[in-house]
Amino acid sequence: MHRRIREYPASGGVSTCAESFYDADLEIYGRRLLDAMSWHGVAMAEFRHDSRDGQFKLIEVNPKLWGSLDLALTAGADFPGDLCRMALGQELRFTDKYDQHLRYRWPLSISGELYHLKSRPLSFVDATVDFLNPRVKSNIWASDIGPNLVEMGLLARFLVSPKSRRA
DSSP states (O other): OEEEEEEESTTSOEEEEEEEOOOHHHHHHHHHHHHHTTOOSOOEEEEEEETTTTEEEEEEEEOSOOTTHHHHHHHTOOHHHHHHHHHTTOOOOOOOOSOTTOEEEOSSSTTOHHHHHHHOGGGHHHHHHHHHOTTSEESOOGGGOHHHHHHHHHHHHHHHOTTGGGO
């Protein structure tokens, strides 16, 4: 499970910074929902917490691997590996043994942190604190910098695009 810390667009969209956590009620809701559909495979059930009544409300179910998969993998939840094990006929057992307080950010990704900051500049301090915190992980790896260089090129194009200035 994870919760969005920042997203783009800032009013609700893709995670630009998220944090793993665990909530027993959400496990029950998600399990009931997927069991009712006789679901077999990966899926992400997205809920929003409604501050008016304190309840979680179902937003959508995505029957695919999700954009914030980096966070799950870094936290120790190997969904792609589990999917392969399922395809091989191996039985999987539920576990909540993953880092439940891991914060992860996508600074350069399409619709990542810098896009969030462009739409919500007041988040600059929070984003900077996360950037400087060595415990906050990101999808930038010095050992595989190629994808990050491509992302920086796309980001530069976005930032100088006349179309983006209207956002």
